[in-house]
Amino acid sequence: MQPVLSIAGLAKTYKSGHQALSGIDLTIDKGEIFALLGPNGAGKTTLISIVCGIVTPSGGTVTVAGHDHSRDFRAARSMIGLVPQELHTDAFEKVITTVSFSRGLFGKPRDPAYIEQLLRDLSLWDKRNAKIMELSGGMKRRVMIAKALSHEPEILFLDEPTAGVDVELRRDMWNMVRGLRERGVTIILTTHYIEEAEEMADRVGVISKGRLIVVEEKNALIKKLGRKTLTLNLAEPLATVPDELAQWNLALAGEGHELVYEFDSQAEATGVPSLLRRMSDLGIGFKDLNTTQSSLEDIFVGLVHEKREEERAA
Numbered sequence: 001m002q003p004v005l006s007i008a009g010l011a012k013t014y015k016s017g018h019q020a021l022s023g024i025d026l027t028i029d030k031g032e033i034f035a036l037l038g039p040n041g042a043g044k045t046t047l048i049s050i051v052c053g054i055v056t057p058s059g060g061t062v063t064v065a066g067h068d069h070s071r072d073f074r075a076a077r078s079m080i081g082l083v084p085q086e087l088h089t090d091a092f093e094k095v096i097t098t099v100s101f102s103r104g105l106f107g108k109p110r111d112p113a114y115i116e117q118l119l120r121d122l123s124l125w126d127k128r129n130a131k132i133m134e135l136s137g138g139m140k141r142r143v144m145i146a147k148a149l150s151h152e153p154e155i156l157f158l159d160e161p162t163a164g165v166d167v168e169l170r171r172d173m174w175n176m177v178r179g180l181r182e183r184g185v186t187i188i189l190t191t192h193y194i195e196e197a198e199e200m201a202d203r204v205g206v207i208s209k210g211r212l213i214v215v216e217e218k219n220a221l222i223k224k225l226g227r228k229t230l231t232l233n234l235a236e237p238l239a240t241v242p243d244e245l246a247q248w249n250l251a252l253a254g255e256g257h258e259l260v261y262e263f264d265s266q267a268e269a270t271g272v273p274s275l276l277r278r279m280s281d282l283g284i285g286f287k288d289l290n291t292t293q294s295s296l297e298d299i300f301v302g303l304v305h306e307k308r309e310e311e312r313a314a
């Protein structure tokens with residue numbers, strides 16, 4: 001598949017001397033939803049800002065739908081819509097005017113039918129003649145999205161799209177993102193809400209201290225790095241884990257009522273059947289059992305922590 005965005009060797013050192021990005025290589029395919037995860041200050045906004053032409057890179061290349069970003073910036077930029085973290089719109093302007101104006105900025109001919117559909121899709125049509133300052137925070141955010149989509153971009157960047165929005169608007173945003181993808185728009189979002197990446201993304205990139213430490217299909221990442229936890233609710237509580245079960249590295253929880261076993265679900269031998277057999281031999285019965293798979297959040301926290309430990313050791 002033809003990549004819609006290719007980033008190679010991208011680096012950014014700010015004037016302050018702070019190296020915000022280094023050696024970023026990333027290829028995004030048309031129509032995918034890509035989530036960029038990273039702790040505060042990891043470099044997510046810097047990366048987006050470079051691709052959108054707001055920040056100048058110190059090195060590397062960016063190609064948008066075949067257009068070299070530095071040689072053919074106008075063409076590259078017209079393929080991109082950006083919904084920034086902060087809301088800044090002209091308070092006195094009417095919704096429909098500001099959205100139509102944004103389209104004009106990219107040199108696109110007027111298209112009232114498209115603008116109407118866009119405002120309808122974002123539940124803004126009834127408010128088209130309201131001034132921005134008369135809107136609620138959630139509506140203002142929808143206006144930012146409408147502006148970003150006004151010139152029919154191929155790639156939409158959403159920088160923390162659901163920070164501080166209510167549950168309903170978050171659901172609406174997710175539905176809107178899925179709808180856009182169905183129309184072939186590529187979506188790149190940054191988020192602190194791991195559940196958002198878990199629910200929405202096809203692929204996930206984890207950025208830590210300016211480096212992309214993982215880029216992986218979301219499901220593969222969960223499968224590859226995910227661990228499972230087996231919890232056995234014991235028939236009789238135990239005071240300690242019996243020595244005979246030492247090889248499974250078990251933990252006791254729930255005041256001795258639960259025996260907890262963490263295992264690698266991808267391993268050839270998970271150790272679960274042998275554990276259950278051994279318990280049966282020892283006469284340790286259980287009433288119930290359940291397994292849970294580690295979430296993207298556990299994986300993310302683990303990855304960032306590992307990276308920090310590595311750096312400390314180096």
Ligand SMILES: Nc1ncnc2c1ncn2[C@@H]1O[C@H](COP(=O)(O)OP(=O)(O)OP(=O)(O)O)[C@@H](O)[C@H]1O
Pocket residue numbers: 014015016018019020038039040041042043044045046047
């Ligand atoms: N204009 C600037 N001048 C100097 N340093 C900057 C500038 N903008 C950002 N930085 C620094 O670059 C690093 C990356 O910042 P960036 O905003 O890209 O992070 P982020 O991953 O988007 O963080 P957050 O999740 O908090 O939004 C931070 O250490 C930040 O202080």
